[in-house]
Amino acid sequence: MTEAPPVTARPRVYIDKRTPRAYRALVSAAEAVRTAAAECGLDRRLVELVNLRVSQINGCAYCLKVHTAAALRAGETVQRLGVLAAWRDTEVFTPRERAALALAEAVTHPADAAAQEDAYALARETLDDDEISAVIWVAITINSFNRVSILSKHPVRDDPS
Numbered sequence: 001m002t003e004a005p006p007v008t009a010r011p012r013v014y015i016d017k018r019t020p021r022a023y024r025a026l027v028s029a030a031e032a033v034r035t036a037a038a039e040c041g042l043d044r045r046l047v048e049l050v051n052l053r054v055s056q057i058n059g060c061a062y063c064l065k066v067h068t069a070a071a072l073r074a075g076e077t078v079q080r081l082g083v084l085a086a087w088r089d090t091e092v093f094t095p096r097e098r099a100a101l102a103l104a105e106a107v108t109h110p111a112d113a114a115a116q117e118d119a120y121a122l123a124r125e126t127l128d129d130d131e132i133s134a135v136i137w138v139a140i141t142i143n144s145f146n147r148v149s150i151l152s153k154h155p156v157r158d159d160p161s
Contacts, residue, residue: 012153033137040130044074060146062154107139
């Protein structure tokens with residue numbers, strides 16, 4: 001039996017670079033989702049909270065770096081970003097934000113039907129149909145970008161201050 005070569009012997013394929021047309025289509029979809037979210041009144045900070053929470057769940061370091069910076073630019077606070085992983089145990093998120101975060105988690109774990117139903121019921125209390133659709137699409141697109149970055153092993157480097 002032959003052994004597989006060490007992981008370091010062959011670097012990962014950056015699938016966004018190897019198949020740029022598919023990646024550009026994903027970027028175009030994300031732009032359409034961002035526009036839909038803005039048009040239905042979802043605050044940019046809320047969109048970035050969804051992006052960050054999904055990226056936390058998926059363990060995507062690259063997307064966490066990108067969307068932490070975007071959230072800060074949008075006016076999010078360091079305190080709220082610091083407790084986002086434990087959002088259920090805090091009082092710093094509004095009912096609307098909590099509903100969006102629960103829905104984003106349900107999109108990220110679609111096999112958990114009970115959690116999905118609970119999240120949808122919570123979303124119905126504070127979000128309208130357009131907002132629910134936008135949150136779901138935001139979660140779908142960031143999940144896709146997470147997979148691109150995780151499987152490509154996009155590097156995360158320190159930005160000198």
